[in-house]
Amino acid sequence: MVTFDSADPGTDPADWLRSPVVLGAQPRDAAEYRSLVVAVAHPDDETLAAGGLIARFAASARPVTVIVATDGSGSHPDSPTTTPAELSARRSDELRAAVAILAPAADLIELGLPDGGLADRHDRIVAEIRGRLSDGALLVSTAVDDGHPDHEAVARAAVDAAGGRDHWQAPIWFWHWGEPGRDPARRATAIALTPEERSRKARASAAHGSQIAPLSPLPGDEALLSRRFLTNFDRDTETFFAAGDYRADGGAPRAGEALTREFFDEFYTQGDDPWGFETRWYEERKRAILLASLPRQRFASALELGSSNGVLTADLAGRVDALLATDIVEAPLEVARRRLADSPHVRFERRTLPAEWPDGRFDLIVMSEMGYYLDARSLHRLIRLCRQSLTADGVLVACHWRHPVAEYPLSGDAVHAALEGSGIPIIANHLEADFRLEVRSSDGASVAQRTGLA
Known part of the structure; x- marks a missing residue:
């Protein structure tokens, strides 16, 4: 698994805009799907990963289900002002507010599993996702090689739950540690967002105040998501990879043929x-x-x-x-x-x-x-x-x-x-x-x- 420090500056978001990962993605509009199921690890992942896509389905009156696996209580383990229980309650409130902005009629499922403890909850997550999938559904999850163990655990569960349905994986921390231009992502899919979809995504992101602003001025209460990092989610597109196509080294596999006998x-x-x-x-x-x-x-x-x-x-x-x-x-x-x-x-x-x-x-x-x-x-x-x-x-x-x-x-x-x-x-x-x-x-x-x- 990739290791990274969220406090580091990370990759310059401007570099991604010139990269094959973004420029080489194939445009889609998701019009062919009848419903959307989004499965993520933490409150705020749903907005970062697919906020615009959620808003699109909601605007066309297509059913949306959002499954959030953890209670989010582990984002500030050294906070001197906020206990894990208090943080869990606050993040749940933020999640409900964000989803209400994106898709007011969405079915929101909070599993409340331990933040950082999804590795041994695979079967539970698979069952929850599988139970919400119907014919014509599009499944979106975090990415299988995103570098965060909870993100990867949900992605693996989504792969097992998909049952042959289309499954898109949304990179989140990849934008922080990945290397633009290292590997062309010709298998990426890009959803071009409308101004209204971008606006709803921005407002939903702002609803997650515990993550984008300090809990207090004290050490241990710093904002988890920097403004620089959040720039990656203020683009006019959302980028996804097909299940199984996401590479551990920071991109999607080449679209080239298998290695030959020669x-x-x-x-x-x-x-x-x-x-x-x-x-x-x-x-x-x-x-x-x-x-x-x-x-x-x-x-x-x-x-x-x-x-x-x-x-x-x-x-x-x-x-x-x-x-x-x-x-x-x-x-x-x-x-x-x-x-x-x-x-x-x-x-x-x-x-x-x-x-x-x-x-x-x-x-x-x-x-x-x-x-x-x-x-x-x-x-x-x-x-x-x-x-x-x-x-x-x-x-x-x-x-x-x-x-x-x-x-x-x-x-x-x-x-x-x-x-x-x-x-x-x-x-x-x-x-x-x-x-x-x-x-x-x-x-x-x-x-x-x-x-x-x-």
Whole structure:
């Protein structure tokens, strides 16, 4: 997760106006949607993220639901004048006033969950969002990589709740820490606001006085949102990203195609092990964590996506009765076949995925360090094929590098954000600064449940 200090000046708002993130966004008017559901973490997020859009739906008499997850009591933890309970009550009043300005008839849902404590409230938030979605609804949430844990928790819940409906993610703190021009956001959507929508948004923002003005002159009561930062939300547009398209490194994925076979053919001219699978302690440790995360001792039929030179394949071979390992180019497969020449239950095939998806059903699919080579459309197709190819108790393991790589169409975090909409229940999640590993199972059974301990 990105770390930042809200007290820092942050990125100059004027730089964003000249950036591909803003200039490259595709214009939309949201006229095709029959209702709007906005799910955010804190009072004031609803206005910053989508105040103009909320006003638009209200003006056209389309139903609006605003779901605010936390009570907002944690914005001033060192306040000498205001207790968390008092701050919670004040922020609730501010929220009601702001929503009344934007959409007087909106259905406002305040969950009242602890500010800063949403990480373990995923199922509750999913249920609340899902229960408000109807046919023709547009779902808007905070962004999955916004750099604030509560914002990201709500975004992940929204991904799981969307159920195939359109889901736009609104960056908030991204405007503070992001780097304009670093990555063109061709998948961004921009809503051009009318003067009336901008006016309502400005008045709603002003209603959140506890955030935009000091609680008192004393230390600890400073305004949380600076005038400089708020300038980002006084534009004549609101910017959104599609779910799964938001990058951890500060932009949306490129609209380019997935990396090609030619890219990898050239890459493997560097040698048999250009990734350092055989020599780097980082890779050895990561493989050990992946293997330890498998929820069963043995599997009947496994599929490894992007097997490269077969180092992980060799470890998996001892845990499966039959293993199909694929890669997009032949060079690493030749190395892998030599490595596992004495393992007749392991097959290696050159396949371009997802177009050349193999037949059959698998009780284990391993997607290790390959999802970010695809464009967003291909990744979603790949995930759908994984789900369809898993047995009733099948397991999907995904593991990806989290740092930005200029050549890759997607980030590792974007891959895992897309997996959150797979419909395959998650049973284990390992997150480090360097990589994320998650285990999903068709039946949702944990190891203890599977072995009769729970």
